[in-house]
C-alpha cells in the first residue's frame with residue numbers, strides 16, 4: 001500500500017482523540033462550551049480508530065506500517081506523540097501557556113499521554129478557568145492535527161509561528177461566536193502569536 005494511501009486512511013479514520021476511549025475525559029465534554037462541540041465530535045469519531053492504529057494488531061501493522069512524525073521526523077507518529085509528546089507540540093503548548101501565565105501546565109517530557117496531561121492541567125488550574133482551558137485544549141489539539149494533515153497531504157513545512165497564528169485567529173473566532181470562558185482565559189494574554 002502506498003504511504004500516502006496509508007496516511008489518507010489515517011486522516012479519514014483518525015483525526016484524533018483519546019477523548020473517546022478515556023471515559024473520564026469524555027465526561028468533561030458536558031462542561032465544554034457549546035462552541036467546542038464540532039471538533040469534539042470529530043475527535044470522538046476518529047479518536048478511537050486512531051488508537052487502534054497506534055496499538056496496531058498484526059493485521060493493522062501489515063496494512064499500516066509505522067510512519068515517522070511529520071513534525072520532528074524522528075519519533076513514531078502516534079496520536080499521543082503528535083499532540084503532546086513531540087517536541088513540536090510541546091513548543092506550541094509552551095508558547096501558549098506561557099503567554100497565558102500558566103507555565104505549570106506546560107507538558108514536560110514525561111507527559112506522553114494527552115488525556116493524563118489534560119487531567120493534570122485541570123487539577124492545577126483555578127476552577128473559574130477550567131471551562132476556558134477545556135476549550136483551549138480542544139482548539140489547540142484540533143489545529144495541531146490539521147497542521148499535521150497539511151504537512152502530510154499538502155507538503156506544508158511544520159511551522160510553530162504559522163500554527164500559533166492560526167490558533168490565535170481561531171481563538172478570536174470562537175470568542176466572537178460567544179465562547180466567553182475561552183475569552184476570559186485568553187484575556188490573561190495580550191497576544192498568543194507575539
Ligand SMILES: [Zn+2]
Nearest residue numbers: 069071072086
Ligand atoms: Zn514528533
